[in-house]
Amino acid sequence: QAQDQVYRHAIKGLLKERKATLVAHYYTDPAIQALAEETNGIVADSLEMARFGRDCDADVLMVAGVRFMGETASILSPDKTVLMPTTEATCSLDIACPIDEFSAFCDQHPDRVVVVYANTSAAVKARADWVVTSSIALDVIEHLQDQGKKILWAPDRHLGHYIQHKTGADMILWDAACIVHEEFKAKGLMDMKTLYPDAKVLAHPESPASVLAMADVIGSTSQLINAAVELPDKTFIVATDQGIFYKMQQQAPDKTLIVAPTAGNDASCRSCASCPWMGMNSLQALYESLRDGSNRIQVERDLAAQAMVPLQRMLDFSR
Ligand code: 13P
Numbered sequence: 001q002a003q004d005q006v007y008r009h010a011i012k013g014l015l016k017e018r019k020a021t022l023v024a025h026y027y028t029d030p031a032i033q034a035l036a037e038e039t040n041g042i043v044a045d046s047l048e049m050a051r052f053g054r055d056c057d058a059d060v061l062m063v064a065g066v067r068f069m070g071e072t073a074s075i076l077s078p079d080k081t082v083l084m085p086t087t088e089a090t091c092s093l094d095i096a097c098p099i100d101e102f103s104a105f106c107d108q109h110p111d112r113v114v115v116v117y118a119n120t121s122a123a124v125k126a127r128a129d130w131v132v133t134s135s136i137a138l139d140v141i142e143h144l145q146d147q148g149k150k151i152l153w154a155p156d157r158h159l160g161h162y163i164q165h166k167t168g169a170d171m172i173l174w175d176a177a178c179i180v181h182e183e184f185k186a187k188g189l190m191d192m193k194t195l196y197p198d199a200k201v202l203a204h205p206e207s208p209a210s211v212l213a214m215a216d217v218i219g220s221t222s223q224l225i226n227a228a229v230e231l232p233d234k235t236f237i238v239a240t241d242q243g244i245f246y247k248m249q250q251q252a253p254d255k256t257l258i259v260a261p262t263a264g265n266d267a268s269c270r271s272c273a274s275c276p277w278m279g280m281n282s283l284q285a286l287y288e289s290l291r292d293g294s295n296r297i298q299v300e301r302d303l304a305a306q307a308m309v310p311l312q313r314m315l316d317f318s319r
């Protein structure tokens, strides 16, 4: 569209002018992902976004994603200005893990190592011993298990259950879920597998156990893209947000990619493989934030210092 072209042009100019770098998640609008690619920014999973944001040489980080990604960038890069197209973009996992309740839960289990998923507030991270993303969650829990640790896991119960099942680690789980991945259904997937018997199933570990049980590859967004590129198979059914198809198809142009079935294309499907909060990152909002320096993400200093400890552990572990 003509208007999108105008925004794209203006954003490119402002990125240069402000010495700003665009750090985008795979679930954002393909137009935003393309802009990140064209301007030496990055399109990545949440772990790579954190690391790239910290390491890149920029005065301003424009983080296109959801709020926890902006907060993490701000904690890791205190000398950079962190902006987001919107501050309204949250995450159902973050919402379902308020700090007061979470802190009380931790207090009830003082003998456990507290491991939280990156999809949480800075306050929840500050209460944790470890922060992990989906790309390293399994490895970190195995590492802690080797040390004989018992674990308190929050907030995603599907990812927690998957790790528990896979490792046999002693874990107690917080009870929250991603509204997008929770909609993927094993029954629909089974029907789809009969239509595409040669297809391999790629699933994000926030999906329900019944879906993960049918998956050939389970991993973070980056790991799923790599699987589509590297596996010799030609067709993939993909259980994660549809935003990933932009990069996956670009990297694996000769593969057929099919979105996994959700609750059905009916009223009960709240998200239909499309995160409503990621969808708030429009070109217009990005342009306005960059133009005005608005939607700045700042984490209070003491809180940032506390949250930095488990975040640093995460980055050191994944090096
Ligand atoms: P990744 O770390 O795999 O990018 O996941 C982030 C996320 O929000 C998935 O829903």
Ligand code: SF4
Pocket (backbone or CB within 6 Å): 066, 090, 091, 092, 093, 119, 178, 179, 180, 181, 206, 241, 275, 276, 277, 278
């Ligand atoms: Fe949160 Fe799910 Fe959206 Fe990821 S897709 S940001 S986990 S609500």
